[in-house]
Amino acid sequence: xxxxxxxxxxxxxxxxxxxxxxxxxxxxxxxxxxxxxxxxxxxxxxxxxxxxxxxxxxxxxxxxxxxxxxxxxxxxxxxxxxxxxxxxxxxxxxxxxxxxxxxxxxxxxxxxxxxxxxxxxxxxxxxxxxxxxxxxxxxxxxxxxxxxxxxxxxxxxxxxxxxxxxxxxxxxxxxxxxxxxxxxxxxxxxxxxxxxxxxxxxxxxxxxxxxxxxxxxxxxxxxxxxxxxxxxxxxxxxxxxxxxxxxxxxxxxxxxxxxxxxxxxxxxxxxxxxxxxxxxxxxxxxxxxxxxxxxxxxxxxxxxxxxxxxxxxxxxxxxxxxxxxxxxxxxxxxx
Amino acid sequence: xxxxxxxxxxxxxxxxxxxxxxxxxxxxxxxxxxxxxxxxxxxxxxxxxxxxxxxxxxxxxxxxxxxxxxxxxxxxxxxxxxxxxxxxxxxxxxxxxxxxxxxxxxxxxxxxxxxxxxxxxxxxxxxxxxxxxxxxxxxxxxxxxxxxxxxxxxxxxxxxxxxxxxxxxxxxxxxxxxxxxxxxxxxxxxxxxxxxxxxxxxxxxxxxxxxxxxxxxxxxxxxxxxxxxxxxxxxxxxxxxxxxxxxxxxxxxxxxxxxxxxxxxxxxxxxxxxxxxxxxxxxxxxxxxxxxxxxxxxxxxxxxxxxxxxxxxxxxxxxxxxxxxxxxxxxxxxxxxxxxxxxxxxxxxxxxxxxxxxxxxxxxxxxxxxxxxxxxxxxxxxxxxxxxxxxxxxxxxxxxxxxxxxxxxxxxxxxxxxxxxxxxxxxxxxxxxxxxxxxxxxxxxxxxxxxxxxxxxxxxxxxxxxxxxxxxxxxxxxxxxxxxxxxxxxxxxxxxxxx
Numbered sequence: 001x002x003x004x005x006x007x008x009x010x011x012x013x014x015x016x017x018x019x020x021x022x023x024x025x026x027x028x029x030x031x032x033x034x035x036x037x038x039x040x041x042x043x044x045x046x047x048x049x050x051x052x053x054x055x056x057x058x059x060x061x062x063x064x065x066x067x068x069x070x071x072x073x074x075x076x077x078x079x080x081x082x083x084x085x086x087x088x089x090x091x092x093x094x095x096x097x098x099x100x101x102x103x104x105x106x107x108x109x110x111x112x113x114x115x116x117x118x119x120x121x122x123x124x125x126x127x128x129x130x131x132x133x134x135x136x137x138x139x140x141x142x143x144x145x146x147x148x149x150x151x152x153x154x155x156x157x158x159x160x161x162x163x164x165x166x167x168x169x170x171x172x173x174x175x176x177x178x179x180x181x182x183x184x185x186x187x188x189x190x191x192x193x194x195x196x197x198x199x200x201x202x203x204x205x206x207x208x209x210x211x212x213x214x215x216x217x218x219x220x221x222x223x224x225x226x227x228x229x230x231x232x233x234x235x236x237x238x239x240x241x242x243x244x245x246x247x248x249x250x251x252x253x254x255x256x257x258x259x260x261x262x263x264x265x266x267x268x269x270x271x272x273x274x275x276x277x278x279x280x281x282x283x284x285x286x287x288x289x290x291x292x293x294x295x296x297x298x299x300x301x302x303x304x305x306x307x308x309x310x311x312x313x314x315x316x317x318x319x320x321x322x323x324x325x326x327x328x329x330x331x332x333x334x335x
Numbered sequence: 336x337x338x339x340x341x342x343x344x345x346x347x348x349x350x351x352x353x354x355x356x357x358x359x360x361x362x363x364x365x366x367x368x369x370x371x372x373x374x375x376x377x378x379x380x381x382x383x384x385x386x387x388x389x390x391x392x393x394x395x396x397x398x399x400x401x402x403x404x405x406x407x408x409x410x411x412x413x414x415x416x417x418x419x420x421x422x423x424x425x426x427x428x429x430x431x432x433x434x435x436x437x438x439x440x441x442x443x444x445x446x447x448x449x450x451x452x453x454x455x456x457x458x459x460x461x462x463x464x465x466x467x468x469x470x471x472x473x474x475x476x477x478x479x480x481x482x483x484x485x486x487x488x489x490x491x492x493x494x495x496x497x498x499x500x501x502x503x504x505x506x507x508x509x510x511x512x513x514x515x516x517x518x519x520x521x522x523x524x525x526x527x528x529x530x531x532x533x534x535x536x537x538x539x540x541x542x543x544x545x546x547x548x549x550x551x552x553x554x555x556x557x558x559x560x561x562x563x564x565x566x567x568x569x570x571x572x573x574x575x576x577x578x579x580x581x582x583x584x585x586x587x588x589x590x591x592x593x594x595x596x597x598x599x600x601x602x603x604x605x606x607x608x609x610x611x612x613x614x615x616x617x618x619x620x621x622x623x624x625x626x627x628x629x630x631x632x633x634x635x636x637x638x639x640x641x642x643x644x645x646x647x648x649x650x651x652x653x654x655x656x657x658x659x660x661x662x663x664x665x666x667x668x669x670x671x672x673x674x675x676x677x678x679x680x681x682x683x684x685x686x687x688x689x690x691x692x693x694x695x696x697x698x699x700x701x702x703x704x705x706x707x708x709x710x711x712x713x714x715x716x717x718x719x720x721x722x723x724x725x726x727x728x729x730x731x732x733x734x735x736x737x738x739x740x741x742x743x744x745x746x747x748x749x750x751x752x753x754x755x756x757x758x759x760x761x762x763x764x765x766x767x768x769x770x771x772x773x774x775x776x777x778x779x780x781x782x783x784x785x786x787x788x789x790x791x792x793x794x795x796x797x798x799x800x801x802x803x804x805x806x807x808x809x810x811x812x813x814x815x816x817x818x819x820x821x822x823x824x825x826x827x828x829x830x831x832x833x834x
Binding site for chain 1: 348634636655656657659660661666668673674675676677678679680684688689691692695698699700726729742
């Protein structure tokens, strides 16, 4: 909880600074844009949170986004599939990828890093293959579908600002994910096995099944993200669509309180983390006019954040241990 | 004049006084055992003697002259070496490289490998380890690695060797060999300070015993005074004539029936036995006899290859712990930290973990029920914790074990398996665990426990099953129980004679 407040405070501070330093940051257009991007990246960040909670990692997210983001318009405009068939295909592929990752990791005991690294190369390569490395897009069609990503919902009595539609998607996904992780026994199982897989298994938890589920959730949300991203920009280039997005998602999850050792994760945290990264990017571009150093700034902020978190944690552990010792001493003294 | 003497050492840590004026003497060429419950100050004392920590006050004399041991380097220079419970070897290097790690002899600026190998051979001979100096440490058994540690200490010309729980991960045979080496070192004038929880070993090995309690000396025992009862009395400060709270049980219906069970570890041997409700049955044998493997197969961790298992007459074949739990089985595993508890999670979530499925509300957590359950188990198991939100890693080993017991009691098992239930926990907590076992048996739970501590097997069992190399070699009723009878079966004497 304290961690969440900390990261939220940081986000607030960066926003206040940006609003003070740059007039364009405050514009309704810019804020809408930030919220829409946060929603899109937030969806994939929530996905990877489930995997990170199990102590795993998914490096293939960007390539799944590429596969789905290019595959959907390709099926619709090149292969002339019907919309329901194409969407179903995209869903099956996303779920299938997660299932395959999960099975390889639990049944063959391969390392998540390797499995998903291969996925990273494989899915982008496949996409570049079947599209002939050509840009694919919706052209002027599918306006109704694109509303999902580009639409806006106006707020009564407020002018110059409307809620971007993807935010609604994020809220739905976020609420469901938070309920699943914190209120169901399966969420507890994920947190427990992330802490100690053996102890969880010895306690009667189907750890393999839960890990597979986590990878399926991650790939499915990556697929959903792919659909939203391509609807947002209308067309996609297989060579770099979704490139590095997994790293944004992982960084957001870590900023938001996930431990890569597993067993810790917060849905609200990952959304705040996503917003922080995107606001930082935005600020770098608007304030310095040097968008080429954005990676350096984001990298520095994440590193500092993680170091601060580690130091705070060590301090807390020390204090707690000292307190436990003191209580023990009291008890023994009392007997 | 003693070789090493510590006078009124004190040491405080934030919030606790670990040593409140402890003294100790070590004579030349003797084995001094230092015993005490967890938290009595043994480890702190040893760390001070080995230069890992420094005392707040008090003095240390070597050959009657005060010495300052400010670092491990100082201690080694004075001839005092500490062998940690967890071995500190680089297992990707060979034996010689490990022995000379950080002190490699050099020639023309390069390592003098030939000299290292030559000298290593002498040290290995001294500890009776028959391996080549260029053997990779990772290929050695744990017992052999320990001997390498001792050889390493000898190579620093140590006169006092401090050993912290040296047999905790050794098989019986390896431990025997270690004892031989220790006796041999003693005759060569090396003094051994031996820290152990295993009173049987202390009785076997020690020339003298120094007992610590709550950071103070609680007494010394000379060779002829050393007995289990005397040591326990000094450790816990009261007479424990009733150390094992064993009462005869009314055995009920057959709760667990195992027929021709074959485990993946010993696929060619079949194991059959029965346990009745309310019965406590000990499963004895040497390390590696296949006892843990039987429990793991019964509990579905490594599913059995063949045979039938019946729980209260109903046939089950657990292929996972989940299925075993549904059948009414529970296992307190051997490695508490790796398989028993979730160290970083609170007591409440540890206790409820196995019951979540039963107490769920259509997949959702039942927080109220979870809180009730943990409160109930903290009471029933007498877990000492400030609240059930306390993270388990800050509890003592004994309380952690009670958390594991509570987790299983919460599912109301018919049969409870315990694998080394009191390993690494102090005497007071051990007795608490025994009492809980008694209470559970009184409530009709059938208990099967594996233990490598003979006293525990003899003290707690209504009946003992003995295994040797994957086979059940015999069964002893309480009236037939004796150390000799168990060892006889455990070492497979009869069968090797007929085979």
